Amino acid sequence: MTEKRIPFNQPYMTGRELEYIAQAHANGHLSGDGQFTKKCQAWLEEKTGAKKALLTHSCTAALEMAAFLADIQPGDEVIMPSYTFVSTANAFVLRGGVPVFVDIRPDTLNIDEMKIEAAVTPRTKAIVPVHYAGVACEMDAIIKIARRNNLLVIEDAAHAGLAFYKGKSLGTLGHFGTYSFHETKNIIAGEGGALLLNDLSFADRAEIIREKGTNRNQFYRGQVDKYTWVDIGSSYLPGEVIAAFLLAQMEAAESITGLRLKIWQKYHEALASLEAAGALRRPVVPQDCQHNAHMYYALLSPGIDRRAVLAEFERSNILSVFHYVPLHSAPAGQRYCRTHGDLAVTNAASDRLIRLPLWVGLTETQQNKVIEALRRAVKSA
Numbered sequence: 336m337t338e339k340r341i342p343f344n345q346p347y348m349t350g351r352e353l354e355y356i357a358q359a360h361a362n363g364h365l366s367g368d369g370q371f372t373k374k375c376q377a378w379l380e381e382k383t384g385a386k387k388a389l390l391t392h393s394c395t396a397a398l399e400m401a402a403f404l405a406d407i408q409p410g411d412e413v414i415m416p417s418y419t420f421v422s423t424a425n426a427f428v429l430r431g432g433v434p435v436f437v438d439i440r441p442d443t444l445n446i447d448e449m450k451i452e453a454a455v456t457p458r459t460k461a462i463v464p465v466h467y468a469g470v471a472c473e474m475d476a477i478i479k480i481a482r483r484n485n486l487l488v489i490e491d492a493a494h495a496g497l498a499f500y501k502g503k504s505l506g507t508l509g510h511f512g513t514y515s516f517h518e519t520k521n522i523i524a525g526e527g528g529a530l531l532l533n534d535l536s537f538a539d540r541a542e543i544i545r546e547k548g549t550n551r552n553q554f555y556r557g558q559v560d561k562y563t564w565v566d567i568g569s570s571y572l573p574g575e576v577i578a579a580f581l582l583a584q585m586e587a588a589e590s591i592t593g594l595r596l597k598i599w600q601k602y603h604e605a606l607a608s609l610e611a612a613g614a615l616r617r618p619v620v621p622q623d624c625q626h627n628a629h630m631y632y633a634l635l636s637p638g639i640d641r642r643a644v645l646a647e648f649e650r651s652n653i654l655s656v657f658h659y660v661p662l663h664s665a666p667a668g669q670r671y672c673r674t675h676g677d678l679a680v681t682n683a684a685s686d687r688l689i690r691l692p693l694w695v696g697l698t699e700t701q702q703n704k705v706i707e708a709l710r711r712a713v714k715s716a
């Protein structure tokens with residue numbers, strides 16, 4: 336068998352990345368906050384409507400900045416799902432905060448907004464909704480709970496670039512939103528991210544935290560006459576080579592989303608009969624949500640053995656993966672976090688979910704092979 340393996344993900348290049356990197360090189364400004372960074376930030380502000388966007392070197396970095404801005408003190412609690420990537424929790428643990436996990440909804444696998452308020456205590460500082468697969472959490476309800484309890488809302492929008500809730504960009508509904516441009520996301524820079532600020536009262540401190548605790552940005556703008564250490568902070572800004580790469584991706588962002596949506600839709604149509612036969616459940620996208628085809632997943636029905644399904648993919652030379660190991664069951668999650676209520680939906684999703692290959696350039700032939708392998712697998716599993 337010489338047939339080529341179908342990878343789970345393959346980074347897509349728009350064709351202009353190297354040209355922009357050459358320009359950054361010619362500009363002679365390679366550290367952060369040069370022309371390309373400014374263009375990327377302007378693009379984010381224009382496309383999302385965020386009041387201010389700051390490029391970071393990852394979504395993890397943007398979440399860490401949000402934890403600084405939320406002024407998390409040791410023992411402060413932050414409510415979030417357990418069904419997420421480690422950085423959602425780790426960013427707050429680094430400040431001494433305690434992630435408090437509540438269960439997710441069975442339909443979207445997003446945090447169950449009905450379970451949030453019961454988890455609020457006098458130590459709660461923030462709610463961190465994660466827009467799983469680029470499908471929005473129930474933000475109206477979450478924002479109401481946050482207002483009633485005087486909490487900050489930090490959206491982990493790592494999956495959610497160019498996805499919307501009631502016409503508004505994800506990442507712009509809470510106080511802060513965090514984006515990822517990791518190679519596995521829709522729009523990429525290798526490693527990269529952004530912090531969106533939707534309340535400008537945090538803007539000065541955000542710039543300072545990102546610039547090692549200094550007021551360098553204010554100094555460059557002539558607002559202060561010397562540049563000095565004024566607060567705690569770290570180095571969260573990417574260099575211009577990363578920003579140059581990212582700008583090329585941003586310019587093609589709408590077409591990338593469109594191509595991904597076509598692939599997503601084909602899976603969705605093809606899997607309808609398997610859903611009708613009771614073998615699996617397809618993703619649910621509520622009416623108010625416009626998703627971005629970040630991911631195509633299926634939840635296998637209880638009678639179907641996931642290991643057997645993955646083995647069939649393996650035999651067919653297709654790489655399919657699953658995630659997440661829920662954070663409450665991970666060693667560091669047990670050490671640093673707590674749960675509120677049972678996490679039955681989280682545990683079930685973690686045991687039964689599979690993700691199918693989805694990347695720009697996946698051919699129809701390849702996609703048909705994936706679909707056929709899945710059909711064979713659920714029949715024999």
Ligand SMILES: *Cc1c(COP(=O)(O)O)cnc(C)c1O
Pocket residue numbers: 392393394395396419420422423465491493494514515516517526527528
């Ligand atoms: C990818 C991801 C992150 C981390 O993004 P990086 O840019 O790799 O730091 C955080 N949260 C979620 C939900 C993610 O999927």
